Structure formats: structure tokens, C-alpha cells
Amino acid sequence: MPSPQLAVIGGGQLARMMQQAAIGLGIHIRLLAEAPDVSAAQVIPDHLVGDHTDLDTLRSVVADVPVVTFDHEHVPPEHLRTLEAEGHACRPGPHALLYAQDKGDMRARLGSLGVPCPRHAAISSPEDLDTFGYPAVLKTTRGGYDGKGVWVVRSAADADEAFATGRALLAEELVDFRRELSALVARSPSGEVRAYPVVESRQAGGVCAEVVAPAPDLDPRLDAEARAIAERIASELDVTGILAVELFETADGRLLVNELAMRPHNTGHWSIDGADTSQFENHLRAVLDLPLGSTAARAPWTVMVNILGGAVEDLQAQRAVVLADAPGVKVHLYGKPVKSGRKVGHVTAYGHDLDDVLARARHAAALFTDGVSP
Amino acid sequence: MPSPQLAVIGGGQLARMMQQAAIGLGIHIRLLAEAPDVSAAQVIPDHLVGDHTDLDTLRSVVADVPVVTFDHEHVPPEHLRTLEAEGHACRPGPHALLYAQDKGDMRARLGSLGVPCPRHAAISSPEDLDTFGYPAVLKTTRGGYDGKGVWVVRSAADADEAFATGRALLAEELVDFRRELSALVARSPSGEVRAYPVVESRQAGGVCAEVVAPAPDLDPRLDAEARAIAERIASELDVTGILAVELFETADGRLLVNELAMRPHNTGHWSIDGADTSQFENHLRAVLDLPLGSTAARAPWTVMVNILGGAVEDLQAQRAVVLADAPGVKVHLYGKPVKSGRKVGHVTAYGHDLDDVLARARHAAALFTDGVSP
Numbered sequence: 001m002p003s004p005q006l007a008v009i010g011g012g013q014l015a016r017m018m019q020q021a022a023i024g025l026g027i028h029i030r031l032l033a034e035a036p037d038v039s040a041a042q043v044i045p046d047h048l049v050g051d052h053t054d055l056d057t058l059r060s061v062v063a064d065v066p067v068v069t070f071d072h073e074h075v076p077p078e079h080l081r082t083l084e085a086e087g088h089a090c091r092p093g094p095h096a097l098l099y100a101q102d103k104g105d106m107r108a109r110l111g112s113l114g115v116p117c118p119r120h121a122a123i124s125s126p127e128d129l130d131t132f133g134y135p136a137v138l139k140t141t142r143g144g145y146d147g148k149g150v151w152v153v154r155s156a157a158d159a160d161e162a163f164a165t166g167r168a169l170l171a172e173e174l175v176d177f178r179r180e181l182s183a184l185v186a187r188s189p190s191g192e193v194r195a196y197p198v199v200e201s202r203q204a205g206g207v208c209a210e211v212v213a214p215a216p217d218l219d220p221r222l223d224a225e226a227r228a229i230a231e232r233i234a235s236e237l238d239v240t241g242i243l244a245v246e247l248f249e250t251a252d253g254r255l256l257v258n259e260l261a262m263r264p265h266n267t268g269h270w271s272i273d274g275a276d277t278s279q280f281e282n283h284l285r286a287v288l289d290l291p292l293g294s295t296a297a298r299a300p301w302t303v304m305v306n307i308l309g310g311a312v313e314d315l316q317a318q319r320a321v322v323l324a325d326a327p328g329v330k331v332h333l334y335g336k337p338v339k340s341g342r343k344v345g346h347v348t349a350y351g352h353d354l355d356d357v358l359a360r361a362r363h364a365a366a367l368f369t370d371g372v373s374p
Numbered sequence: 375m376p377s378p379q380l381a382v383i384g385g386g387q388l389a390r391m392m393q394q395a396a397i398g399l400g401i402h403i404r405l406l407a408e409a410p411d412v413s414a415a416q417v418i419p420d421h422l423v424g425d426h427t428d429l430d431t432l433r434s435v436v437a438d439v440p441v442v443t444f445d446h447e448h449v450p451p452e453h454l455r456t457l458e459a460e461g462h463a464c465r466p467g468p469h470a471l472l473y474a475q476d477k478g479d480m481r482a483r484l485g486s487l488g489v490p491c492p493r494h495a496a497i498s499s500p501e502d503l504d505t506f507g508y509p510a511v512l513k514t515t516r517g518g519y520d521g522k523g524v525w526v527v528r529s530a531a532d533a534d535e536a537f538a539t540g541r542a543l544l545a546e547e548l549v550d551f552r553r554e555l556s557a558l559v560a561r562s563p564s565g566e567v568r569a570y571p572v573v574e575s576r577q578a579g580g581v582c583a584e585v586v587a588p589a590p591d592l593d594p595r596l597d598a599e600a601r602a603i604a605e606r607i608a609s610e611l612d613v614t615g616i617l618a619v620e621l622f623e624t625a626d627g628r629l630l631v632n633e634l635a636m637r638p639h640n641t642g643h644w645s646i647d648g649a650d651t652s653q654f655e656n657h658l659r660a661v662l663d664l665p666l667g668s669t670a671a672r673a674p675w676t677v678m679v680n681i682l683g684g685a686v687e688d689l690q691a692q693r694a695v696v697l698a699d700a701p702g703v704k705v706h707l708y709g710k711p712v713k714s715g716r717k718v719g720h721v722t723a724y725g726h727d728l729d730d731v732l733a734r735a736r737h738a739a740a741l742f743t744d745g746v747s748p
Contacts, residue, residue, distance in 0.1 A: 005690070016397060020397045023393065023394045023417050024704070024707070025707060026706075026709050043397050044417075044419065045416065276701075277701075285697065292697075298672060315400065316379070323664050323666075323667065327665065328668045330398070333398075333399060333400025334400070345400070
């Protein structure tokens with residue numbers, strides 16, 4: 001067996017899709033999985049099961065592995081600093097991950113770089129919030145995702161639940177946005193950066209529902225600005241691997257940074273079937289300091305639609321229905337039990353006609369979620 | 375852990391590449407590997423190590439698995455018939471595999487179907503060979519591959535080594551061919567058939583060296599005939615999964631069937647990066663009787679070049695050189711130790727200009743084999 005070149009902490013679908021890319025490149029992955037049967041543990045033979053917040057567990061996983069990367073951003077930074085001190089390269093490193101883990105630190109740092117962000121303020125009391133003004137978006141600075149830990153507050157009363165968490169809070173202006181964009185870049189430790197085409201991300205209930213690559217009718221000036229913002233953040237924060245910068249395109253034609261993620265991201269899943277090099281392959285290449293691959297799109301339009309857990313309980317059985325219906329749609333199932341609203345897979349379609357591509361992808365995803373067309 | 379849906383017998387690179395496709399489709403594979411560290415065992419957690427010629431080993435692998443498929447054609451047919459009798463679907467089945475395992479039976483069957491083949495005769499003595507005439511190609515009816523078990527004989531003396539094997543032999547005319555083509559089809563038990571574009575396969579020393587998809591300047595009549603031959607053989611022989619039909623395009627513009635393979639085939643590796651649905655995904659879909667995916671090419675030209683073991687011993691280290699040199703070339707390493715002439719990986723390039731695509735793919739493969747450009 002080849003010796004492991006890369007440890008991946010976290011056994012979700014991102015690690016699972018990294019393995020698809022690793023097989024091609026001949027990269028041996030060692031995985032730390034949360035449980036024996038999680039998504040990535042099903043497809044990575046060399047895995048341990050344990051708790052990613054336990055330092056000794058992390059040490060045993062990375063013992064003979066030079067480089068460590070992540071399926072999520074929840075490993076305690078102090079553990080990462082210890083692993084680094086013990087000779088392992090954490091990519092991204094704790095100095096960079098901090099800005100994906102803490103929205104307060106992220107806003108402060110982006111502000112100091114002059115990167116455009118929504119107006120924001122740290123909130124420690126209802127009085128702070130009154131001073132900030134309404135409406136506002138209130139967020140826990142740590143631990144939120146997919147709409148969790150986020151509240152739109154139009155009056156003091158709307159903020160009770162947020163304050164009840166007892167956690168550090170950040171208020172941001174409620175941006176009047178035309179749409180959400182995402183700019184993905186891969187960056188290697190030696191400084192090579194490659195940007196993917198800027199995509200449009202469409203949310204439903206705070207969760208990414210579908211992604212259109214490239215973002216339709218994007219002003220070339222904003223396209224260039226979005227890539228430049230992502231490249232600048234990746235370089236200034238010394239990110240290694242994939243950086244996803246989620247952006248608002250405002251009603252008055254500006255870009256504002258919404259969120260950062262330092263790992264392969266839902267808004268980049270289209271690249272598996274739609275780009276020369278998938279975000280997963282480029283993440284592996286970046287964290288191993290291998291030269292990066294072409295990020296060019298392979299088709300004029302690629303659309304990714306998430307499969308959210310719904311009325312269909314047996315995705316395996318439903319797969320035959322979807323494949324029969326759509327011979328050109330690519331199906332990605334994550335090996336997860338269906339729960340309502342949970343991301344259990346995605347589908348991708350591509351082609352020359354955006355309306356056709358959208359319709360085919362949405363139809364396939366709806367067959368997996370609801371069992372019927374939208 | 376999801377229960378296994380498919381058992382794969384044999385742990386070579388074909389099973390390894392099936393796993394890449396299985397991850398996307400959410401198919402759980404149970405593998406029988408020849409040794410703990412073979413190519414596919416590195417990437418399929420649910421594997422047993424054992425001998426594919428031992429019936430009890432086969433039984434333990436397939437115990438709770440409804441469908442069985444293969445990385446190679448070397449499982450004894452009587453064992454497959456036993457597994458079938460015990461309720462497992464072998465795909466392809468022993469009744470079809472016979473014609474990939476025994477060239478004498480294959481020639482007889484294709485002859486009875488009226489499929490064009492080289493002139494041929496069973497040879498059991500030097501006198502038989504004299505009667506057949508020279509020059510001839512002498513083959514063992516079983517067990518040959520990649521030029522092994524094949525002799526070009528121009529006189530009785532050239533046949534000594536072949537007769538010394540003591541094995542059943544077949545003589546075939548030495549075909550005056552312009553080039554070799556390959557027609558791949560996927561066929562499911564329910565009878566759905568999809569043909570891939572016909573490709574040109576270029577050999578070196580009896581081993582497939584490179585494949586160009588589609589075959590350049592192929593007469594549309596021959597293109598249609600090649601597909602029809604492959605579809606007809608797949609249906610008549612009741613093949614399930616991928617069938618590869620290797621063909622001679624003769625100097626006088628005819629097609630003759632050279633060899634059959636009933637599994638994903640080296641001449642179909644281009645489809646991973648070059649077709650809507652790879653041969654590995656369509657093999658899985660076919661053997662599980664799922665609807666088949668589009669076999670259309672994604673680019674005007676796709677070229678696959680094998681990486682043969684050569685002067686470069688450390689493929690992992692050389693990978694960085696290749697990726698730096700060719701950001702648009704796709705690298706596939708099989709996790710195998712380098713031995714001279716052994717297939718240890720392949721590279722794929724695609725694009726609009728065939729000369730450019732060929733040059734990029736050959737250059738990348740040469741960097742892996744010789745460390746320098748061709």
C-alpha cells in the first residue's frame with residue numbers, strides 16, 4: 001500500500017468527492033471520520049473513527065502524514081497550531097482558517113484590506129443593536145452554516161433568540177441584493193492561484209439550492225472584480241486549497257463579500273462535470289503544492305442543483321427513474337440517509353442552452369427530492 | 375454502511391476506475407482483490423483478499439451481493455455457473471464470457487453470425503499449420519493478452535514456441551490492415567444498448583499505446599458498420615456491461631473483428647474525461663440494469679496515451695513535473711509499482727486541434743515513462 005500523502009479531517013461529502021479526485025491522481029488519503037459509516041468512510045479504506053476536537057485522535061491520524069486538510073472548518077485552531085509545531089503542514093493553516101471560523105475576525109480583516117463588505121458591528125447587547133439600527137442581519141460569529149445562527153431582525157424583539165444563545169454576535173446591514181455570486185479560487189503554498197468562472201448561487205431557506213456557471217449576464221467589470229477579490233483574499237490571508245468567496249451583487253451594481261469558506265464548496269460542485277479540473281482535484285493539488293489545473297468551463301452553461309432530503313426515502317431506487325429520464329444529467333449521491341432538507345446529493349447538467357440545462361437539472365433534482373417534477 | 379450492490383472480482387486498474395464512477399452514483403462495491411495492496415484494494419474499503427479461481431472464496435465475496443462483475447476474464451466459467459445457480463447475477467454471464475475467454479469459440483460463433491473475421495483455423499499439429507499456409511498469426515485460444523500468446527509465423531520453424539506451450543492454438547491470416555479500430559458498446563440485461571464513438575487504437579509491441587477518439591477520417595460507412603457489428607455481437611452473445619470489439623480496418627477498406635473484451639477496456643479510457651458518461655459508469659449502470667448514460671464525446675478530439683513503466687521510477691514525484699507542464703492534461707495513476715512496459719497509468723488530453731491534443735498527451739505520457747519528451 002502506498003504511504004498516505006494527505007490526511008483529511010472530517011468524513012462528509014466533501015472528503016468523499018476529494019477521494020474521487022485522489023483516485024485519478026494516485027494520491028493516498030488517510031481519513032478521520034466521525035463515525036464508521038459516514039459518507040467518506042464508505043469510500044476511503046484508510047480511515048480512523050474519532051473526534052476531531054480531540055488532540056490525541058488528531059495526532060494518531062496524522063502520525064505518518066506530512067499534510068493535513070479538512071472537510072469542514074471545525075477543528076480547534078489550537079490543535080492545528082500544535083500539529084504544525086509537531087511538523088505537519090495544515091492547509092489551510094490555522095492563521096487562515098480563523099477567518100472562515102470567526103465572522104467577527106473575518107469582517108475586521110477584510111475591512112483592513114479594503115475589501116467591500118456590508119456595514120457591520122460587533123453586538124454585545126440589545127443597546128448595541130438599537131444603535132446599529134434595523135433591519136439588520138444578526139449572526140453568531142462562530143458555528144453558523146446553511147442559515148443556522150443567522151436571524152433577520154426588524155425590531156429589538158426579533159433578536160431575543162439570538163441573544164439567548166449567549167454567543168458572540170455580529171450585526172450586518174440587510175443588503176438589498178440582486179443576486180448572490182460565488183468566486184472560487186485555488187491557491188497553493190508556493191503562491192500559484194487559479195480562479196474558476198464566477199457563478200450565481202441561488203438559495204432557498206438559507207441553503208444553496210442551485211448554482212449556474214458562469215453567472216448569467218454578469219457585467220465584465222463585476223466578473224473581474226469578483227475574481228480579483230477572491231484572489232486578493234486568498235493571497236493576503238495565505239489560504240491554501242480552495243477559497244470560496246460568497247458575494248452579494250447589490251441592486252445598485254456593487255459587490256459585497258458575504259461569507260468565506262476555505263475548503264471545496266457547494267458553489268463549486270458544478271466543476272466536477274463542468275470544468276477541466278474539479279475544485280476537489282485542485283484542492284488536492286493545491287494543498288500538496290502540486291501545480292494547479294485549468295479552471296476553464298467545458299460547456300457554455302453548467303447547472304448544479306442540490307438534492308435535498310424530501311419525500312423520496314430510497315434514493316437508490318429512485319436513481320433508476322432519474323437516469324432513465326435524463327441520460328445527460330450527472331448524478332452524485334453522498335451515501336447519506338435521507339432527512340428532511342439535508343443535502344444528500346447533487347445533479348449537474350451542461351449544454352449550450354441555459355433554459356434547457358436548468359430545466360433538466362431541476363427536473364432530475366426534483367425527482368430525487370419530491371419524486372415529481374417541480 | 376450501505377449494503378453492497380455489486381461484487382467486482384479482480385483488483386486491477388479497471389476495478390479502481392469503476393470505484394471512481396461508483397462513488398458518484400452512490401454504489402457500494404464489494405471487491406475480491408488478489409493481494410492486500412493491489413490497485414483497486416487501495417480505494418475500495420469493502421474488500422476481501424483471495425483467489426478468484428477458488429469457489430469458496432468467490433462464494434464468501436458474493437454472499438450478500440445480488441450482482442457480480444469482473445475486472446478481468448479469468449474466473450473459471452464453471453464457478454460462474456455455480457454462482458448463477460445459487461442466485462447471483464453474473465454480468466456478463468458465463469455463456470457470454472466464454473467468447474471473450476476462448477478465441478476458438480469466439481471465431482466459430484462470430485462466423486455463424488456472419489460477422490467479418492480474418493480467415494482462421496484450429497491448429498493441432500504442424501501439418502495443420504502447413505495446410506493453413508504462411509504467413510499466419512498463431513494464438514493460444516485462451517489466456518493471451520497484450521501480445522502474449524501470439525506469434526507471427528512465416529515458416530514452420532517460427533511455430534516451435536507456440537507448439538511447445540502444449541495449448542490449443544488458432545491460426546489466423548496475417549491481415550494487411552491500415553489501422554486498428556475499437557467499437558465499444560454498453561448493454562444492459564433489459565437490452566438497452568449504447569455505442570461510443572468508434573476510436574483508433576495504436577499499438578506498440580503488441581500493447582495499446584494510444585487511442586484517438588473519434589477515429590480520424592473514418593469513412594462514415596465503416597463507422598456505422600463498426601457500431602453495428604459491436605451492437606450485434608453484444609445482443610447476439612447476450613453481453614451485459616461493456617463490450618469492446620477490436621477491429622482491423624484493412625488496406626482494401628473492410629472491417630474484420632480482431633478481439634473481443636467483455637469489461638471496460640483500455641480503448642475506452644478516453645471516455646472518463648472525453649465522454650458524457652465514462653465506460654466505467656456505463657459498465658456499472660449496465661450490469662446493475664440501470665438506464666445507460668449518453669456516450670457522446672465532449673470535445674472534438676480526445677487522445678489517451680498509456681503510461682508504460684520505463685525510466686521513471688517515482689511516478690508520484692514525476693507527477694508534479696507533468697502537471698506543471700500540462701495544466702489541461704488529465705492524469706490517471708493506478709497505484710502500481712513501476713515495472714518495465716507495465717501499464718501504470720494513462721493521460722488524456724482533449725480539444726479542437728488534433729495535432730495539439732496528440733502532442734500534449736504524448737508529451738505528458740513520455741514525461742512519466744522516460745522523463746523526457748518523445
